[in-house]
Amino acid sequence: MTTAKQPAGGAGADLSAPPTALAAEPNGFLRRRVFSTDHKVIGRQFLWLGLVFLAVAGTLAMLMRWQVAHPGVPVPVVGAILFPATGGIVSPATYTALFTMHGTIMIFFALTPILIGGFGNFCVPLMIGARDMAFPSLNLLSFWTMFAATAVLTASFFAPLGPPAAGWTSYPTLSTAVGSPGLAQTLWVVAIYFNGASSVMGAVNYITTVIRLRAPGMTYFRMPLTVWGFWLAAMLNGLFVPVLAAGAVLLFFDRVLGTRFFTAGSTIRAGGDPILYQHLFWIFGHPEVYILILPAWGIVSDLLSFFARKPAYGYKVTVWSLIAIVILSGVVYGHHMFVTGMSPMLGESFMLLTMIISVPAVTMGVGWLGTLWRGSLRLTTPMLFSLGLVFVFGLGGFTGLFLADILADVYLHDTFFVVGHFHLTMSAAVLLGAFAATYFWFPKMFGRMMHEGLGKLHFALTLVTVIVTFGAQLLLGYAGMQRRLPDPSAYAFLRPLLPLNRLVSSAAFVMGGAQLLFVANFFFSLFWGPRAPANPWEVGTLDWTVPSPPPHHNFDEIPQVFVGPHELGNPSVKEKLGRDYLLQSEKLPA
Amino acid sequence: MRAPQSVDGDARADATLSVGMTVGLGALGMTFAAVLLAYVVVRVQSLSWPPPGESRPPPIWPWPLGATLAAISGSWAVESARRAGARAAGVSSQKVTHALTAAAVAGVSFIAIQITTWVGLARTGVRPDSGLVASVVYALMIFHALHALAGLVVLGPMLVRTARGRGLSPGSLTALSSFWHLVTIAWMMVFLGVFVA
Numbered sequence: 001m002t003t004a005k006q007p008a009g010g011a012g013a014d015l016s017a018p019p020t021a022l023a024a025e026p027n028g029f030l031r032r033r034v035f036s037t038d039h040k041v042i043g044r045q046f047l048w049l050g051l052v053f054l055a056v057a058g059t060l061a062m063l064m065r066w067q068v069a070h071p072g073v074p075v076p077v078v079g080a081i082l083f084p085a086t087g088g089i090v091s092p093a094t095y096t097a098l099f100t101m102h103g104t105i106m107i108f109f110a111l112t113p114i115l116i117g118g119f120g121n122f123c124v125p126l127m128i129g130a131r132d133m134a135f136p137s138l139n140l141l142s143f144w145t146m147f148a149a150t151a152v153l154t155a156s157f158f159a160p161l162g163p164p165a166a167g168w169t170s171y172p173t174l175s176t177a178v179g180s181p182g183l184a185q186t187l188w189v190v191a192i193y194f195n196g197a198s199s200v201m202g203a204v205n206y207i208t209t210v211i212r213l214r215a216p217g218m219t220y221f222r223m224p225l226t227v228w229g230f231w232l233a234a235m236l237n238g239l240f241v242p243v244l245a246a247g248a249v250l251l252f253f254d255r256v257l258g259t260r261f262f263t264a265g266s267t268i269r270a271g272g273d274p275i276l277y278q279h280l281f282w283i284f285g286h287p288e289v290y291i292l293i294l295p296a297w298g299i300v301s302d303l304l305s306f307f308a309r310k311p312a313y314g315y316k317v318t319v320w321s322l323i324a325i326v327i328l329s330g331v332v333y334g335h336h337m338f339v340t341g342m343s344p345m346l347g348e349s350f351m352l353l354t355m356i357i358s359v360p361a362v363t364m365g366v367g368w369l370g371t372l373w374r375g376s377l378r379l380t381t382p383m384l385f386s387l388g389l390v391f392v393f394g395l396g397g398f399t400g401l402f403l404a405d406i407l408a409d410v411y412l413h414d415t416f417f418v419v420g421h422f423h424l425t426m427s428a429a430v431l432l433g434a435f436a437a438t439y440f441w442f443p444k445m446f447g448r449m450m451h452e453g454l455g456k457l458h459f460a461l462t463l464v465t466v467i468v469t470f471g472a473q474l475l476l477g478y479a480g481m482q483r484r485l486p487d488p489s490a491y492a493f494l495r496p497l498l499p500l501n502r503l504v505s506s507a508a509f510v511m512g513g514a515q516l517l518f519v520a521n522f523f524f525s526l527f528w529g530p531r532a533p534a535n536p537w538e539v540g541t542l543d544w545t546v547p548s549p550p551p552h553h554n555f556d557e558i559p560q561v562f563v564g565p566h567e568l569g570n571p572s573v574k575e576k577l578g579r580d581y582l583l584q585s586e587k588l589p590a
Numbered sequence: 591m592r593a594p595q596s597v598d599g600d601a602r603a604d605a606t607l608s609v610g611m612t613v614g615l616g617a618l619g620m621t622f623a624a625v626l627l628a629y630v631v632v633r634v635q636s637l638s639w640p641p642p643g644e645s646r647p648p649p650i651w652p653w654p655l656g657a658t659l660a661a662i663s664g665s666w667a668v669e670s671a672r673r674a675g676a677r678a679a680g681v682s683s684q685k686v687t688h689a690l691t692a693a694a695v696a697g698v699s700f701i702a703i704q705i706t707t708w709v710g711l712a713r714t715g716v717r718p719d720s721g722l723v724a725s726v727v728y729a730l731m732i733f734h735a736l737h738a739l740a741g742l743v744v745l746g747p748m749l750v751r752t753a754r755g756r757g758l759s760p761g762s763l764t765a766l767s768s769f770w771h772l773v774t775i776a777w778m779m780v781f782l783g784v785f786v787a
Contacts, residue, residue, distance in 0.1 A: 134606050134609075134610060135610055138610075200614070200617045203613065203617065204610050204613045204614045204617070205610070207609070207610075207613045208606060208609045208610040208613060211609050212602075212605065212606040212609055213606075238613055238616060238617045238620075239616070239617070239620055240620070241617070242617045242618065242620035242621035242624065243620060243621070243624040245621050245624075246620075246621050246622075246624030246625045246628065247624070247628075249621075249625065249729075249733055250625065250628055250729060253718065253725070253728070253729045253732070253733075257718035257719065257728060257729070257732075258717070258718055258719025259718050259719065259724075259725035259726075259728065259729050260719075260721070260722055260725045261628055261632060261725060261729065265641070265722075268643070269643065269721075270636060270637075270641030270642065270643060270644055270721060270722045271722065272632045272722065272725070273631060273632060273635055276628055276631050276632065279631075280624060280627075280628065283624075
């Protein structure tokens with residue numbers, strides 16, 4: 001494990017410390033592009049990996065939506081190739097595998113690598129004024145462990161007896177050797193373990209980097225909210241991913257060695273407890289929601305301020321809200337298990353705590369609205385996606401209150417209402433945040449600007465279809481349609497819902513198609529986009545004080561920080577500097 | 591090109607390593623805690639322990655006791671290395687080499703004892719799928735042994751380095767000893783929880 005040589009950061013760091021020599025950029029393609037320890041390269045690698053798997057998971061979703069909207073009808077074009085045994089029809093077994101892999105990939109192999117791996121790696125050192133992560137070699141290992149995880153998961157698609165099909169939660173008894181015989185589910189467990197190991201390595205790096213490598217003057221309350229989001233998410237990763245790892249290890253032992261932790265006993269044979277796995281899973285699983293959304297919240301909190309051209313309203317309140325959410329997120333997991341027969345007193349406690357978590361969440365939302373209020377809005381593509389997140393998360397968060405209530409949850413649990421809710425909160429909102437981040441930092445990452453017109457069209461189509469798709473799923477669930485049904489028309493009481501299901505699918509197909517605009521814009525801009533200046537968005541955080549893309553060592557000299565990240569719209573700055581923003585490393589002339 | 595490392599820079603790097611190691615050990619501690627929690631849950635939910643129809647594993651007392659002694663000896667050895675390393679501060683020290691050699695011997699002994707225990711259990715017909723007690727014994731021991739093995743994998747290059755006359759930073763020795771102590775503590779909990787309680 002090597003450590004980056006840089007004076008210890010934060011307020012009061014010794015600026016007179018002798019400067020250390022800059023590490024030269026390594027020669028050779030492999031060291032520079034493949035096995036690089038540069039956080040920017042690793043960030044881009046995570047981004048590419050995540051985007052590829054986002055496309056895979058999205059395609060799986062399209063196949064599922066075709067089946068639900070047109071049960072028993074062969075999938076056009078690709079059906080005969082993908083499902084030759086059934087004449088192109090998505091069979092119930094295939095449908096189960098599709099939603100298992102869709103959920104698994106989206107959560108663990110697409111959104112996590114894009115936001116935390118990609119933007120976390122790229123942005124955190126740049127935004128705090130560091131030359132690299134605290135442990136660059138560990139960072140490299142983290143990416144390649146994630147890569148190994150994706151390889152194992154991909155292999156599970158081709159395992160004998162078919163891909164994993166126990167759901168993204170992989171509850172026993174579905175995921176035991178009896179419920180899911182064959183190699184695929186075992187590979188799933190191994191992939192999740194590797195993925196977790198990668199996340200924990202990342203968490204060690206992010207937490208340490210922020211504590212130790214902040215530039216002089218970069219106090220905690222001068223850190224951009226983006227950094228706060230990544231830092232707090234890293235804490236949750238470090239604390240709770242290991243619990244999932246423990247569950248995965250025991251499930252692996254159950255499947256491979258025949259141990260009985262998650263196999264229920266009988267009168268003649270003692271056994272463990274399938275519900276035990278659910279506890280281990282959700283102790284991790286609920287914080288995972290925040291692991292995904294915290295970085296998006298942080299990014300959006302900064303972007304709203306940047307593009308409203310005024311300081312973030314209630315910066316400190318927002319930070320404390322984020323901290324409160326992190327703390328509460330560890331004690332609310334039981335609301336995922338209301339229907340497992342837990343003690344009513346325990347259930348009520350979880351219900352109360354879950355409802356309480358909405359207080360800091362709403363407080364943060366009020367901060368966002370306060371930031372926008374009377375701002376001088378610049379409706380750029382990143383700003384539009386940020387606004388989209390505010391709306392979509394508001395909608396999704398509100399529906400969470402219904403699921404926090406035991407009585408409502410008993411009815412809504414295992415219906416499409418839950419699907420709509422968590423897609424709005426931890427999928428669509430996170431995805432909108434990821435798009436905001438991509439449009440915003442693309443110039444810094446690749447040195448070129450993305451096309452604004454295409455970006456706005458991408459935003460409009462995505463937002464509308466997200467709301468229709470997942471909003472209508474809320475209605476389907478309220479009407480009683482269960483999750484995981486390959487053919488809802490099999491039940492008479494669900495047949496009237498077919499038009500609504502077709503609406504959801506149509507909106508989903510348009511949403512999927514709209515992403516091609518993003519792909520086209522991404523690749524076109526990568527090669528032919530206009531060259532990006534150092535600070536195209538005219539903001540003050542340290543990442544925009546270096547060239548686009550930044551040099552290998554980030555900063556020629558470690559900057560001294562004088563102000564917070566949102567010094568925007570200050571009349572004195574305008575008067576003295578002729579612009580409306582102040583860099584964090586800049587002192588306002590007397 | 592590596593930066594010339596000043597004593598001041600060493601101290602900063604060690605402090606950074608210390609923070610990272612603390613976070614890493616916290617995560618590892620959570621994993622062990624969750625695995626042990628799973629054991630507690632299945633045991634508490636069982637009508638009795640051993641559960642009806644099962645018996646305790648055959649007497650293998652000398653082996654877990656031996657493993658415990660090996661774990662404690664290893665911890666003592668890495669702690670000695672850490673203290674000697676702190677005094678030598680990056681300079682190669684025979685004391686460090688000797689202490690790390692002792693730790694390696696203790697670690698290898700620990701793994702060897704665990705493997706002997708599993709072989710012994712299997713020969714008496716107790717396999718991981720034999721029952722709930724066997725599940726717990728094997729799962730906890732194997733999970734723990736993998737971490738002991740990881741400790742040895744980290745220790746190996748450090749031992750080679752110091753044996754060749756190159757110094758180790760106090761921070762890296764502190765990190766190693768912290769990890770080793772945590773793995774020892776985890777074994778003590780497994781030993782007390784599974785073989786004694």
